[in-house]
Amino acid sequence: MEYIVKNGFVVDPVLGADCEKMDIAVRDGKIVDDAGPNAKVIDASGMLVMAGGVDIHSHSAGPKVNVGRNFRPEDKGNHPEFTRPRSGVKKMEAGFSVPTAYSSGYIFSRMGYGFATEAAMPPLYAKHTHEEMRDTPIIDEAALPVFGNNWFVLDYLKNHEIDNTASYIAWLLRVTKGYGIKCVNPGGTEAWAWGMNCITPKDPVPFFDITPEEIIKGLIEANEYLKLPHSMHLHSNSLGEPGNYQITIDSLKCAEGIKPAGDFNRDQVLHHTHLQFHCYGGDSYSSKSFESRSREVMDYINSVDNITFDIGQITLDETTTMTADGPFEYHLSHMNHLKWVNKDVELETAAGVVPFIYNPNSFIGVAQWAIGLELGLLAKDPMKCYVTTDAPNAGPVHRYPRVIKWLMSSKARDDILDACKYGESVRSQCYISELSDRELTLMDIAKMTRAGSAKALGLSHMFGSLKPGMEGDVSVYPINPVEDLGDPDKIEYAFGNAKYFIKSGELIIDNGEFVSNGNKRTFWVSHPMQLTDQVERDISERFKKYYTVTRNNYGVKEHHYVPNPYVIEVGA
């Protein structure tokens, strides 16, 4: 099928189009120069047209996500408006903060997103993650296996064996059909298996005789050794702790002097995720102590060119937190005394899940909200800063449009601060009020939700722009960018309710209605590096002695789990 999206206002940083009236043609799954005479016309007059959105970090598939669904019936029951019956081609939906796999595909599509990254896959649970991604309709997805507490990695990096680390990583990406290197609370999650943690990058990991700093540096080096499409993707130590900003800066400094390698056109060697949780000053959560240190962290990031980050914006909702940072979730369960799930995974990682309410009537919730927005407003180069809510940790994924509204409208931010009880304390202990004249443009938003995130994932040759030759992902939003931007609520509505959405050249949403479940693909990275003799020996020994599944039963076979793969061959 062929389409021509006519007369819309196109915003596309790669094309340099800033609300330019252009026609966009799509044929055979790709953006093309011209449509043929039989192309179906989509009238985008008076509406905003962008490339499909690219999500660099959220949690929508895998074991901890499914725990979140199954142990929170109230996440469905308390939100009947998010329970939608099946209709036409569309399957039934449910879930506010942890939507079902079906819902997840529809939510992303309504927001005009075509690609999402599942940001933490425990390798032993790769099959589960892929089964969920397979059932998530429409959008393309990729999953990042976690490496920061993996026994093989800890052992190799202790001796700075980058080649063995790389060889193991290449193998693991192949057998789990993974996309890149995720590192969560390096060393701290392994320590958590004994009920301990690593607080700073210098704290030794029990038994393994290595520090988080060595893990971070080593994984960055292994990533560049392998020349992977994406960079090392880091959630650093002491997430969410008052006073953690220096730990964050020290962790970011691990990337100093390392340059990106390979053919995927990214500039960074380190992507730091949900930075909002890592920019805190003070020594407690009390309103007398806690303060923003976003400017200090951003001063460092703005001064270097090899780091990117995403925001992890608090949305002031009730949500479900979930992370491979096991000790953090335990800690969180002590703060709110709600139910707590923990899952330690042999030789690899752990995870915790805790429901949480970011209360707009508490000081801390609103301070965290302010800090996230500060990051977006302070970023000098929006190509290095991406919109996320670390969904569902800081807020549900369907709140992206609300985050965009807050970034674009000073008035919308003031409305929150004026309405909440602790608005003045937040204004005085955070930087948000100093940034009241800063309002992001649609061009900035296109960079933060598409062009930039696609580039950081090593996918700028496919996603993030409407340039001919790119994937045929086109979102048409019901907002007139010339007339309507003064109304923040119109911004939020538009970004959450694509009028038309074309995914891989197929019309998915036609005039607000789902007309197709698309042809979702799972992206994974195949690297030719073979196992070194050492790694071969170690894998064979550890599967025999310490794993509870055999090596031959560990990997993910394509047929059932990844029925529609898109393999990125590195060095091919």
Place this chain on the structure above:
Amino acid sequence: MVVRVTDVVCPFCGTLCDDLECDISDDGKKILEIYNACAIGAEKFMHSQSDDRLVLPRMRQEDGTWKSISYEEAVEFTAQMLTNAVKPLMYGWSSTNCEAQSMGSKVGELCGAQMDNTATVCHGSTLIAIQDAGVPSCTLGEIKNRADFVIFWGCNPAHAHPRHMSRYSIFPRGFFTGKGHKGRTFVVVDPRHTDTASLTDYHLPVEQGRDYELLSALRVVFHGEGDRLPEVVAGIPKETIIEVGEKMKAARFGCIFFGMGVTQSISKNHNIDMAINVTRDLNEFSKWSIMPMRGHYNVTGSGEVWGWQYGYPFCIDLSRGYARYNPGESSSNDLIERGELDAVFVLGSDPGAHFPFSAVKKMNKLPCVCVDPHITPTTVVADLHVPVAFVGVEVGGCAYRMDSVPIETHKVVDPPEGVLTDEEFLEKVYERMKEIKGV
């Protein structure tokens, strides 16, 4: 020539052992020998080879006798039954692969079925307790590599999960557990003197149905108030409770495994809620986990698949076009006992053997299709019995172990000529139902 197949996965219990080896005949049709499996696991493989195996569906006749029919006729009967029913129950799903479970969901959505799995009569109370309290847990390898304290509460793995203790929990040597059994304190809490209990350091013969009290007493010990306990709690002397409780606190890494002795005795989910809170308390002192001993090899998978498809692990009502969940209302036995159903479809389980007799009698009066390779008490009350291939023996597919680790079972030999798999049968029913409904 005999062919040795390795890394075979056992499709029997939630232990889901994946290190079995099979000798098969060179025509790929006959299993000659099974290695590494326990007696029940081996029997499952061998049973697939029995000569009296059914290879055609059979329909009950007016006079109570059975008549063999074709798969096409079986598909037609099932599709008509489900399409015409106002409130059909689709029950089971625990002894089949995730592929069949997913295909079952498609059928269930099309007819607005009540979807329920065997958790409804075993660990459903656990699932409800987890919704109340969460669950600190881990994978079985963590027990093998780290645990120096293991408790089996209300379960008897020596008989129900025969290789659990040797593969994961009591005997193996792991990374930090080089002494194996010798390095582990082993406790069984069970009113019965089971074979498992005979191996322990401590057997606490709790009085039947008084687990909640014993669990609460342990929490009293953890909170430093053990002296104030009555002399005997739930049949166990105070000194023993204090001694065991103090040892639990001092453990490096511990785990409580629990079974139907606690989930299905009086107090039900409240027992598990308390056991979870015992575990939570223990994490203040050291590292502790708790894990249900799931029975069927893929009951866990059924809850996982429904989790990502509907958001609930069991007792799902699809009748309104979206998923609703209310155990007690949407649970199989409640639906049957209230007489709300007008058709029953069973696959991958045996409610005839496990539901209360009053419910089975009511099932007997309803149109009922049972899909199962074996003749079971359920097939006795069914109108149509559809034999299928053995998952994990004659067809592969994903299954989830009791710790939710997904493991792919393998096909070892061919099924008898013409016999369909669960997934294939369901797919045919689905296609036929679409024709009947004109969608």
